[in-house]
Amino acid sequence: MRQNLQRPVDLARAHGLSTQAVRNYEAAGILPAAARGPNGYRAYTPAHARALAAFLALVPGHGHRAAAEIMRAVNEGATATALRLIDESHAQLLEDRRVLSAVASALDNLAPVPAARGDTFVGPLAHRLGLRPATLRKWERAGLVSPRRDRQTGYRVYGPADIRDAQLIHQLRRGGYPLARIAPLITQVRAAGGIAPLESLLTDWNARLTGRGRAMLTGAAALDAYLDVEP
Known part of the structure; x- marks a missing residue:
């Protein structure tokens, strides 16, 4: 089991982050609290690696703040709260799609x-x-x-x-x-x-919404993998 433990620097490098960023994520509750070795240094497990991967995967689809709230809820054992937060993000995406449709319809009828x-x-x-x-x-x-x-x-x-x-x-x-x-x-x-000047804007807007939807799928898969980790 011990060979699976990682130092903060190892976890940071694996995800292209600074060591301080990893510590900050732990302090914010995005990562579960790490155990300390006899020398006082943090020792991260594969569960911490999955937690960090889940958070980084959630950010593109949900935003930094919502992703942090989701991870804090999971780490506190409030899975239902985390899933509600995810539902809220999906509801916002659906509303944004409706707004896009309304804008396109309004412009078509100018x-x-x-x-x-x-x-x-x-x-x-x-x-x-x-x-x-x-x-x-x-x-x-x-x-x-x-x-x-x-x-x-x-x-x-x-x-x-x-x-x-x-x-x-x-x-x-x-x-x-x-x-x-x-x-x-x-x-x-x-x-x-x-409405010709707005056609490219609507195309870009639709692409960004599609990207958010795909990112939410990626984030959901990573979070599900973290939820499967044994406590």
Whole structure:
């Protein structure tokens, strides 16, 4: 059995990590606590190696924070909690797929917008999108939306084109795209009057969701291998 024990440096090298990273993972509960030898040094077992492999495999699909929470739950004997966390990640992925489908559908149905119908103010529009008014103002400062000002009240007035742009921005933000990437796309959509500029973005978005789904499968296999290890 002793020949199966590894030093921190051995476990780190096997996974392309620093020794300190391995110690940090143990301290965070991502790895189970290691036994100490007579000299006080940590001694890692094959179970620790599988735990580390499982964590590193979970990160691409679930993210660092969720992967850490999953491993902590497993190491605390709360397997049901770990599986619930995994279910939540899959549910989020499914929601992201629905958002992508909604964005694609919205773009496919873009049409010329009447110039003087459907005006609204910042509060009602923010409520409709489930946002804070401050978010819409932030988008305005970034040049993503350009509501006109009411001459009498000075209030922002969002016309149909502004509402369409805000809806697209909101959906793209939910898809994980930063404002810096959205800005030129919205500008091109306005100028071109069509969806061609967004076709490559939707393709990339779909590829990233597919990659996350595949990564979740890989992570599940590695975690299952760790769960099979004898305590």
